Amino acid sequence: MILLTHNMLASPMKEASKQLHLKIECEEKVEKEQEYNADFLNRMIERIDWNSFCAAAQSLDVGNGLPESKEQVDSSNEEQMKKIHHALMEVDVVKGSLVCTETGRKFPIAAGIPNMLLNQDEL
Amino acid sequence: MAGQSLKRDPVIPLTGSDWEHVYEPAEDTFLFMDALEKELEDIRAARPGFVFELGCGSGCITAFLALNLKGPAYIASDINPHAVAAARRTFEANELKIDLLNMDLFSAINLPSGIDVLLFNPPYVPTPHEEIESSWIARSWAGGDKGREVVDKVLEKIETILSPQGRLYMVALDSNDPHEIAKWMGTKGYRTKVV
Numbered sequence: 300m301i302l303l304t305h306n307m308l309a310s311p312m313k314e315a316s317k318q319l320h321l322k323i324e325c326e327e328k329v330e331k332e333q334e335y336n337a338d339f340l341n342r343m344i345e346r347i348d349w350n351s352f353c354a355a356a357q358s359l360d361v362g363n364g365l366p367e368s369k370e371q372v373d374s375s376n377e378e379q380m381k382k383i384h385h386a387l388m389e390v391d392v393v394k395g396s397l398v399c400t401e402t403g404r405k406f407p408i409a410a411g412i413p414n415m416l417l418n419q420d421e422l
Numbered sequence: 423m424a425g426q427s428l429k430r431d432p433v434i435p436l437t438g439s440d441w442e443h444v445y446e447p448a449e450d451t452f453l454f455m456d457a458l459e460k461e462l463e464d465i466r467a468a469r470p471g472f473v474f475e476l477g478c479g480s481g482c483i484t485a486f487l488a489l490n491l492k493g494p495a496y497i498a499s500d501i502n503p504h505a506v507a508a509a510r511r512t513f514e515a516n517e518l519k520i521d522l523l524n525m526d527l528f529s530a531i532n533l534p535s536g537i538d539v540l541l542f543n544p545p546y547v548p549t550p551h552e553e554i555e556s557s558w559i560a561r562s563w564a565g566g567d568k569g570r571e572v573v574d575k576v577l578e579k580i581e582t583i584l585s586p587q588g589r590l591y592m593v594a595l596d597s598n599d600p601h602e603i604a605k606w607m608g609t610k611g612y613r614t615k616v617v
């Protein structure tokens with residue numbers, strides 16, 4: 300799971316508000332080079348929740364040098380853009396959990412795939 | 423005709439025993455890919471950011487589109503854990519970096535800007551309701567009443583899932599009452615056509 304995908308997830312628990320993003324507990328990550336496409340990245344930056352992205356990047360130790368807000372993103376600053384690209388697209392959490400901060404429920408990530416299914420008694 | 427098409431077909435690295443628990447690409451899968459091939463230039467022109475496949479099974483539909491249309495971010499999901507594991511192997515075999523989610527419909531999705539292209543070859547066979555949850559493989563075809571139970575859960579809140587200019591590509595049988603589906607989409611402000 301890369302952070303772009305993480306950014307579109309919320310807890311499926313019925314008690315949860317569906318607005319908050321899930322906290323990442325990373326046990327293993329791999330970094331893989333992805334083609335850098337400035338146009339695509341600019342369009343994605345517009346669409347993601349920036350605070351959640353930065354918090355998630357911090358938790359994976361790739362948050363250094365990221366602008367604090369979307370307004371501070373300077374698309375002509377290639378060094379900054381490459382940092383965003385790296386954190387958003389190239390860091391893959393292969394093992395760990397996604398934690399619902401409202402209920403404490405953990406959703407396991409194995410082989411890079413988050414298991415967001417609820418148990419029968421949670422439906 | 424051989425040699426006329428530039429399209430690339432995905433490698434499917436799955437075999438006999440995989441199909442016990444995962445939907446084996448069948449006529450509907452191939453029709454879906456043919457339809458996407460016809461729509462390819464249209465989809466490209468719309469410059470989608472997010473392409474999402476619901477119920478990816480073996481992963482071959484997403485792999486097909488990702489091989490033939492570079493640019494968007496692809497995400498694929500399935501409720502069946504065997505399916506997401508199989509799709510992961512398919513994506514790897516085609517050197518595609520595509521994230522997978524093991525998830526029931528959109529239960530863990532929170533994407534306010536919406537999905538630009540949603541692909542769904544749903545469980546569409548009319549069956550008794552109970553059959554839907556009878557096994558992982560049954561979930562690939564068992565559609566309950568009129569074959570519409572799973573489809574309707576998606577269509578009910580389609581406007582919260584798709585972006586305003588978003589598209590949904592979906593397989594429907596005559597027994598699923600596609601006219602009624604088109605009418606429903608119309609009430610939500612979407613146009614419908616048969617590909």
Ligand SMILES: C[S@@+](CC[C@H](N)C(=O)[O-])C[C@H]1O[C@@H](n2cnc3c(N)ncnc32)[C@H](O)[C@@H]1O
Pocket residue numbers: 445446447448450451454476477478479480481482483499500501502505525526527543544545546558561562563572
């Ligand atoms: C007809 S199969 C299509 C598989 C593959 N996309 C293809 O075309 O070969 C339908 C798929 O939808 C999945 N599915 C059924 N109900 C689902 C649900 N509630 N949430 C997510 N996926 C679901 C099934 O597990 C199955 O893989």
